[in-house]
Amino acid sequence: MSELNTSGSGNKSRGEETRQKLLLVGARLFAINGFKGVSMRNLAKEANINIATVGYHFGGKLGLYEAVLQDVIDHKHEFFPSKENLDEHIGRFDSGEISKGDLVRWYFGVLINAIIGDPETEWASLIISRELAVPSELYPQLDRDLLTPSFESLALLLETVMEPDASREERIIMVIALMGMALKFAHSKTVLSRVGWEEYTPENIAKATDILCRRIIGFIGCEES
Template sequence: MTVHPKGKTNKARGEETREKLVDVGLQLFAMNGFNGVSMRNLASEAEVNLATVGYHFGGKQGLYEAVIREIIRFREEFMPGVSVVREQIKRVESGEISKEEMVTWFFRSQMEGILSDPITIWGIMLINREMAAPSEVYPLLDEEFFEPAIQAMNLLLKAAMPEGSSYTEIMTVGTALIGIVLKFVASKAFTDRVGWDEMTPERIEELIEILSRRVVAFVCC
């Protein structure tokens, strides 16, 4: 096995380059869309030669799919999964926490994960593009990102909302909550209107606290 002067093997250097291309691809695709990004642009921004993109991913389409899979992999870091939601529901049923506390936990988990991590923000921006103009990889995103997230949210809302709420009502409320979260991703229009220079950690916490209270009232009180 060849070891380069800096102590990295060929395999390690290859993995590092692959990760860099995915990171660069995520940002470029989020900002410009699939058709707005060229292979040359990708290579230039990642500071690699043009053939490297093809070597690792087979081309732009392969890199785009790798980017989408990376977004899917991060899903449960900011969107609680079904198993975690079931645990919270059991805590409500045992009297350990209230429905209001469960809803606050769920909404806060999403808002903190999305607004506090720049990488996640790029992912949400790209997801918005896919929702507006689905590409060839949309079915993958729908099956492995949207469907698990919707299942978890519906499970939580069914437990939190008044007994007898219809599936249509649950889906309507869930869709509205998703819209609230997405509305504040890279929202320069909002920060300008409230006089904030940027979304600092303190501003994010203030925003989440306000929205959490209102979401609880919207969902279950």
Template structure:
């Protein structure tokens, strides 16, 4: 279809509407849970008519599944994937980087992926809801988000920690590090006490520098 010079094609407008519904759905589901969100509130927040949600997703369940797939799509941006980890392990084994560099890279990648995107708050909130009260979509999240993320984390930590370290200890350390990152997704307790009005990009970098050094000390050195 040829695009009209004065506007967008119907397809382009449809894609914009679909993406807006996913973004609104992520926020509303994160705040209120699946059962706490109505089709009417979704349509109102997205500034579309009620039938539009059904047209694009078949209903609320379809939109929720689209939101879950959107979270999965950004998995490697907030948690280094196995391929990225193996690339760093090759550098480590070749002597190009040391254990401190390895751990710092992994932790910084998590911090930057989560703290640099303001919408991460909603994704984290929704993931926590799924962990606390799994929906029908939990198995998909487990297989496509949680398991690959944990596998890549364990792969890296096993290389950084002493060979005799048990799997239990590796998991405990890894999840503790993830917990540190997630604490700064909603940083009000911290910012109120250090006198920051907001988390600017410069302050994100300052936090990453502080916490990545401490993460290295916690894991191996």
């Protein structure tokens, strides 16, 4: 009895390991090539498994892509600050503990560091960028569960720090511009080659974060007096 249980446990563990490997490989390939640019053969070759295994775990390429998107959604607060965390920082601003500039630096510091400081969230950011540019049939799920909450969170930040007479229309346009600006850093090859860096070192990440936060503060008009 114990031997059978041990064997079953081992098979289950190997199956979960294969599933996680496919998620990681799929995220990378979908981020680089887009959904249509990835074949079952590509997935199987990169994951070093047979094609049937993709179907066994996910039902096919679309099932794997849906699982990858769900994984991005499940980990959204690793790169987009949560509503609860934002409310906490807005409370600190309201009490005079931090300034408008501090609030902006915190928010975009979290976002930018996640996008360019972690390879796994870099793939997620690229997938989000691709979905925004060329929506797939699964875009509504991503929009409902990740983009809309993140959009509303950033809109609340801007409502807090921008001048009181700024219109809702203006804030929405600013949200779209700022989200696109931050996500662009996920295209590391383009950014690095133009800036003249070889890689995103901790020093370069800190420099990029500082420059972008300072310019965003000026862009949205909340410089400290």
